[in-house]
Amino acid sequence: MLRIILTVTVLLFMSSVIANASVSKGQKLYLKKLKSSCHMNGAVMSAKHSMSEWTDLHENKKLAAELKSICPKVKNSSLKEKFLLHYFDFFKKYAKDSGNIPSC
Numbered sequence: 001m002l003r004i005i006l007t008v009t010v011l012l013f014m015s016s017v018i019a020n021a022s023v024s025k026g027q028k029l030y031l032k033k034l035k036s037s038c039h040m041n042g043a044v045m046s047a048k049h050s051m052s053e054w055t056d057l058h059e060n061k062k063l064a065a066e067l068k069s070i071c072p073k074v075k076n077s078s079l080k081e082k083f084l085l086h087y088f089d090f091f092k093k094y095a096k097d098s099g100n101i102p103s104c
Helices: 002-038 042-046 051-059 063-070 081-093
Strands: none
Touching: 002 042, 002 081, 042 081, 051 063, 051 081, 063 081
16 A cells, blocks of 8 residues: 555656646747747746636647747747647746746
8 A cells, every 4th residue: 555655656746847847848948949039038928828828829739820929030940849838838837827937
């Protein structure tokens, strides 16, 4: 029984670390790839939408188009599919209704 509890605890801890890694990667990518084109910090950018709005944009494959509309000078190379999930995780975690504030 103790072994099962320990295993579940370790798995829960690992999944929270993995989920957070994507948020932190999204923040780093935002700083590197989007911030100079968007002319705003991550807190302002994330607050452009609520958590559900960011989710809808992501699920409907409209996140890249929305980022392009907010930041018209952003390069298409910064909106590659492999970056979008990380941007989404970052924006959703720090959305205007999340109560969280990023450090960038």
